[in-house]
Amino acid sequence: MDAPKPTLPRLDESLLTHLPPFSRLERRQIRTVLDQASVRRYDAGAHIFEEGAPADRFYMLLDGYVRVVRITATGEQVTALHIPAGQLLGIAKAIGRETYPATAMTATEALALSWPTRLWDDFVATYDGFATETYKTVGQRVGEMNTRVVEMATQQVEQRVANALLRLVNQTGRKVEDGIEIDFPITRQDLSELTATTLHTVSRLLSAWEKLGLVESRRKRIKVRDPHALVVLAQP
């Protein structure tokens, strides 16, 4: 919400060198980019920007996970997607918008760089590969949204939840002993907002799957023990 403030120590260039939108830049260019950036740490659950607000800044998530949600007139939340560290967000400018199309809130403690949106056109024009890579990101997100529309239109709840779990595990999974765990705290409610159902139904499904040995879950943590069996469930 309030404007991010620059930190005193200079940011290290290695922060960006391996991230796609900046990977083709020279050291000197990265220096310039970093000198224009603000860093900020966010608590878990903090709002980075709000749907409908002027798109003042765009962000690069350095650490943590962000949930992109829309909130309906009646107060219900619908989660559009999750963004892992290393991706841009708040890039309204890339799709010709002056305001943010959704609210971004952190799913974990997070760290992000940001730049004033007025620098966007500079970045696109000046930095080789920046535009290409950001449009790829847009493309992936559009693709993912598309997939969700198709799923919601054609599949039953069980399949949607299974698919959502698999996607989370693929995108943000952390390999642990006997399974893969979703790398951030996620509640039944969160999962239900991602799959257009209720927390009750999600709870029942997870309980059932746990009895079958497909998943294991504690409060806010979900571990998938048998991804393949889930893939089977996810099919109609």
Place this chain on the structure above:
Amino acid sequence: MDAPKPTLPRLDESLLTHLPPFSRLERRQIRTVLDQASVRRYDAGAHIFEEGAPADRFYMLLDGYVRVVRITATGEQVTALHIPAGQLLGIAKAIGRETYPATAMTATEALALSWPTRLWDDFVATYDGFATETYKTVGQRVGEMNTRVVEMATQQVEQRVANALLRLVNQTGRKVEDGIEIDFPITRQDLSELTATTLHTVSRLLSAWEKLGLVESRRKRIKVRDPHALVVLAQP
């Protein structure tokens, strides 16, 4: 699917002068753009391009309506959006994709220009306003998809169908005596693919609304007589 072929008579420049992506171009530039274009007429129901195919060309729809659909593994169709004359389509390149993300089929007889995708970067670089306007188009479509996800996640079928009807009427409505009619042939099945329900449910809803005097419909035609009442129905 075979390649569009150029027509013999030269295309008139006035075709493009008032269309957003080209409206800032000079006459001479439009001439160049047109000389590189192919025109083609499509029958109603024809496929312009297919999901997953290499994005060889991008298109400007000059007349008619196009339906963008995705087809699931089990053969069900889900309609993503409708595109009216005057808009670009097949602009995979704008979102960093090499293949079309969905199938485009005509809802009516249609007329479209097209260019080889290799010209895309030229267009973006050379023509003032082209990039900006196309990204606005992308933004609008993303916004619309977003809205549909939210609707599907939070609303009942009746509200979704009402909202879909209103959107169609707003975007492609033609004012007629005592009402506004959707400007292209649309079946119950089509509407159900747009709202994630079945043709039966759509049929029942339309029958009920017709009894109430909100709409009037014949085979493949829907006329909205009382948009305001529909807006009320569309609310939760």
Place this chain on the structure above:
DNA sequence: CGGGCGTTTGAAAACTGTCAATGCTAGTGG
């Protein structure tokens, strides 16, 4: 004028949501 395709309608079944109540966990503060 015929038939195909779109449409209508009834009845029954099925998912899934709603309501309600309780149990449990993890973090907080004394």
Place this chain on the structure above:
DNA sequence: CCACTAGCATTGACAGTTTTCAAACGCCCG
């Protein structure tokens, strides 16, 4: 260090919208 409590999760019973299944109708185009 332990008790407390707020938030998260579980579960049963029930209701209701929506789909599914089936059958028949009727409009339009060729």
